[in-house]
Amino acid sequence: MVWYSIYREDSFYFPVQENNKTMCPLGEVEKKAAQLIGNYTRDHPLFLQLKDYFWVKTPSLYELPYGTKGSEDILLRLLSITHYSLPESIQSLKCRRCAVVGNGHRLRNSSMGDTINTYDVVIRLNNAPVHGYEQDVGSKTTMRLFYPESAHFDPRTENNPDTLLVLVPFKPMDFQWMETILNDKKRVRKGFWKQPPLIWDANPEQVRVLNPYYMEVTAAKLLNLPMKQPRKVKQKPTTGLLAITLALHFCDLVHIAGFGYPDSANKKQTIHYYEQITLKSMAASEHNVSHEAVAIKRMLELGLVRNLTYF
Incomplete structure (x- = not known):
């Protein structure tokens, strides 16, 4: 049983009782996701697979970040040293209960750690x-989505x-960074808006490359962004909204924590639980956080996801 209470005006808060572990609403996520996401399907693989790039029968329609058009050669090399499968421990679950943990300030002093650790799959960001x-x-991390x-x-x-280290590719240079690191x-050193690590000690067997299909769904279906945008007006989904979209395509229960930004009038409130960065730092980004907030609120209203912290 889940309690619903209003934490503050326009907020969604769903504290989850311990006995939710025994309940599995099989099919509910698919049913509700179909109301929000046009042509919703779970037929697309989560991660890119090497076999798909030896002979591409259906070339991708879009370049990164919404497709792999033009990046096939570098992908052949990168996918030959990484993997694509889900661990058997997740694959064999009869019910996948997932928590997507955002980086928001509201996690600070939330005491949510033990609750987050109870989920089968915990997805973290960056x-x-x-x-x-x-x-x-919490301390459990099943997947971590990141870019260089x-x-x-x-x-x-x-x-x-x-932990599966899942590369979210925004541009061809992201593939090149990963290949040079692992090999x-x-x-x-060039082609990045900020210098990525030059040393990144990861086990290639734990590395995955996210299927750009999920970025396309997030942009086109949840944010109504055009796939081809003028260079000066480019907008892209955040890794956080992308992670929720991913969870909606392979989990039977999706709960979120640490999502939402401070009110725009609150200039001094930090946006992350771990660093002193304010909303001002988002001004130059390619993200429309208010647009994303509307999408998440719609998910909450539909009961498609539930919130462990307020939003």
């Missing part, structure tokens, strides 16, 4: 730390040994 914050954010500029310089310190070739 370089958000775990050590030192376990009481609020947001990669933690030492992925072994903030993840479990079996210990001469590092790529």
